[in-house]
Amino acid sequence: MSAIHPATAVATPTRRDNERKASKRTVLMCRPDFFTVVYRINPWMNPQLPTDTSLAVRQWEVLYQTYLDLGFEVHLIDPIDGLPDMVYAANGGFVIDNIAYGASFTYPERQPEGPAYMDWFGEEGFDVRMPKNVNEGEGDFLLVGDVILAGTGFRSHSNSHEELAAISGRKVVTLELVNPNFYHLDTAIAVLDPQPGHPNPNIAYLPSAFNEEGLAILRARFPDAILVTEEDASVLGLNSFSDGYNVVIAARAKDFERQLLERGYNPIGVDLSELLLGGGGVKCCTLELRR
Numbered sequence: 312m313s314a315i316h317p318a319t320a321v322a323t324p325t326r327r328d329n330e331r332k333a334s335k336r337t338v339l340m341c342r343p344d345f346f347t348v349v350y351r352i353n354p355w356m357n358p359q360l361p362t363d364t365s366l367a368v369r370q371w372e373v374l375y376q377t378y379l380d381l382g383f384e385v386h387l388i389d390p391i392d393g394l395p396d397m398v399y400a401a402n403g404g405f406v407i408d409n410i411a412y413g414a415s416f417t418y419p420e421r422q423p424e425g426p427a428y429m430d431w432f433g434e435e436g437f438d439v440r441m442p443k444n445v446n447e448g449e450g451d452f453l454l455v456g457d458v459i460l461a462g463t464g465f466r467s468h469s470n471s472h473e474e475l476a477a478i479s480g481r482k483v484v485t486l487e488l489v490n491p492n493f494y495h496l497d498t499a500i501a502v503l504d505p506q507p508g509h510p511n512p513n514i515a516y517l518p519s520a521f522n523e524e525g526l527a528i529l530r531a532r533f534p535d536a537i538l539v540t541e542e543d544a545s546v547l548g549l550n551s552f553s554d555g556y557n558v559v560i561a562a563r564a565k566d567f568e569r570q571l572l573e574r575g576y577n578p579i580g581v582d583l584s585e586l587l588l589g590g591g592g593v594k595c596c597t598l599e600l601r602r
């Protein structure tokens with residue numbers, strides 16, 4: 312009989328646990344049936360290295376099953392042959408109040424994904440808004456409480472931030488990313504309390520991914536934020552998905568796991584090493600649908 316190790320298996324109950332509440336999430340995912348790395352649009356990608364599509368699918372299945380076990384409603388979009396990055400569903404758009412703001416991708420390799428995701432939103436009854444400006448969906452837009460944190464610098468243009476503010480009626484806070492390894496906002500910030508309108512939502516972030524101006528904003532808005540180590544960020548540990556209590560993270564992000572436990576969250580580690588070869592992790596594979 313193997314003993315259950317509290318640090319890796321189940322969260323040790325702490326007084327703070329009562330403050331954390333799991334909430335049901337509804338998400339969209341895309342099975343990586345056609346995943347491979349044949350072009351390089353971020354520093355993680357190396358077309359010279361082999362990829363194992365069936366391993367990517369098996370690892371992705373674990374994430375999918377984890378969400379089902381947590382009681383999430385998981386929708387699937389059909390993958391398209393020739394669009395190897397389509398597995399990173401977070402980039403497919405940004406959905407709020409049943410409005411789906413479409414993505415307009417930076418690089419030609421991914422541009423056909425924009426209409427593919429918009430078609431899916433339309434078929435599912437979302438109010439689809441065609442984007443006028445370059446943006447990569449929830450990769451760069453994160454809803455925290457009542458505001459949307461918005462990344463720029465590598466992918467989404469800042470004029471898309473204004474466009475989303477007008478469409479959503481939410482305040483959009485621009486944050487400039489400065490490290491090419493953390494080129495989407497969801498690689499540098501994790502939303503820990505995702506419930507819309509949460510009165511006191513917290514985040515985790517990697518300070519060195521931001522310029523001074525952005526850091527000042529983050530420090531002022533989130534004085535209690537978890538600051539993750541460079542080591543954890545370099546396995547895309549921040550690229551995680553929380554329901555307010557359970558936080559699905561990269562299994563290798565050990566210090567982040569420790570900090571989450573300390574704050575009364577329940578970290579659940581998964582291994583997406585194959586999808587890391589494309590520069591994505593847990594959150595990249597997950598697009599939140601807010602009806």
Ligand code: ARG
Nearest residue numbers: 353399401450495589591595
């Ligand atoms: N290879 C993809 C790209 O560079 C990875 C996207 C990761 N997605 C994310 N939401 N961070 O566009």
